Amino acid sequence: MAPVDLSGWTAVQPGSDAEHYLPATPVTVLWGRLPCAADEAVVELASGDVLTVDTLSHEGLLPDQGQDPLAYFAARGVPAHLVLDDAVEVARTCRREPADGPHVVTGPIRVDGARPGDLLRIDVLHLEPRVPYGVISNRHGRGALPGEYPQGPDAVSVFTAVEERDGGLVGVLPLREGGERAARFPLAPFLGIMGVAAAGDERPHSVPPGAFGGNIDVKLLVEGASLLLPVQVDGALAYVGDPHFAQGDGEVALTALEASLRATLRFTVVPAEQARAEWGEVRGPLIVTPELLVPTGLDEDLDEAVKHCVRNAIELLHARFGMDRHHALAYLSAATDFDISQVVDLVKGVHARIRIADFDG
Structure with missing residues (x-):
């Protein structure tokens, strides 16, 4: 492949006037x-x-x-x-x-x-x-x-x-x-x-x-x-x-x-x-985006990572929206994607994409 032209670029070298x-x-x-x-x-x-x-x-x-x-x-x-x-x-x-x-x-x-x-x-x-x-x-x-x-x-x-x-x-x-x-x-x-x-x-x-x-x-x-x-x-x-x-x-x-x-x-x-009132018992990394709530699951065994992620998602829905746990599991099965974050870091990761808009109102 012909080299990509890097001539117009500058590097962001150390140094900043930010307050911190x-x-x-x-x-x-x-x-x-x-x-x-x-x-x-x-x-x-x-x-x-x-x-x-x-x-x-x-x-x-x-x-x-x-x-x-x-x-x-x-x-x-x-x-x-x-x-x-x-x-x-x-x-x-x-x-x-x-x-x-x-x-x-x-x-x-x-x-x-x-x-x-x-x-x-x-x-x-x-x-x-x-x-x-x-x-x-x-x-x-x-x-x-x-x-x-x-x-x-x-x-x-x-x-x-x-x-x-x-x-x-x-x-x-x-x-x-x-x-x-x-x-x-x-x-x-x-x-x-x-x-x-x-x-x-x-x-x-x-x-x-x-x-x-x-x-x-x-x-x-x-x-x-x-x-x-x-x-x-x-x-x-x-x-x-x-x-x-x-x-x-x-x-x-x-x-x-x-x-x-x-x-x-x-x-x-x-x-x-405040954390318990807003999010329940957070046992590991929890990501929030403008559109999504993203609980995670971590384990050396990918099957176990999925289980941890599902449990964490159920507890999040129960704490955040007052959802019964069996209704939360049904919702997750019907409406939520469980994605593999990575499979290469010894401990594997899974994350769920829960749409915030599904609970508006």
Whole structure:
């Protein structure tokens, strides 16, 4: 495929005049692990504050890609000024153990007043692509077809450029190596990792999601969506990472179109009593969009993840609308889609799309 012209693009390098800004530096990120109760916050917010935070994709930084983003992306036609300075610094200076996950995670973020039993609401206000390209990888014999793909001993990473088309941004993925034709698909940026610190003094691995959120990879968390998480430790100690430009439900290769984003987010504490009145007992990540209520289910077994999601959806409908539980199950069967969030993060994810308009009036 002929190279996509990147000459008109500029990178969103570190630095912002936002009132509250969190860059991605060796001091403010963890590589491959998630914050726990023993970690110190790198920024403190009041409930309701808005934070602009830089996130980094791990693609192009990992050891199997040379751990040198300048060289990795130069080999794919990216000029040096379009490689992020913070990506270069993190790859050169941050420590990551071989057993750790791949993700670069920015945080933790302390939100004053958050206590266990509360919910932390994270509103996604704006997501800005920092570069005009991303990478989709299949590695380590994982993904939806372990043992079949990758077809050779090495990881396979597909470079995907971004171009403007019909007033929007699309990913440009070649049909074959060196070919002239490409598939083009719309971008829908979101953060794959959004979470709160786990209780205890051991940092969780960055790959499997849990009740604390983490690597949930639900593509509905685009601009305008909100994530509600049960607070596990005082101050919540929130974090974000694993930025995506696009993902299909399932994320079957292992990663989707991974690429760095600058996120503008609002962090609000929902006190325990108010949380129970509005949402019931929230046992894990709950997503709210202008059109949808989206409970989730998580388990290593996909069948069990579906069961957890159905139970959580029933309880949500009972708490939110006063619906009898057997009527809630009937409604879910007739009117709600249960989608596979991802099958590649050790703990599999399922989410339900409940239409809010069905309950108007």
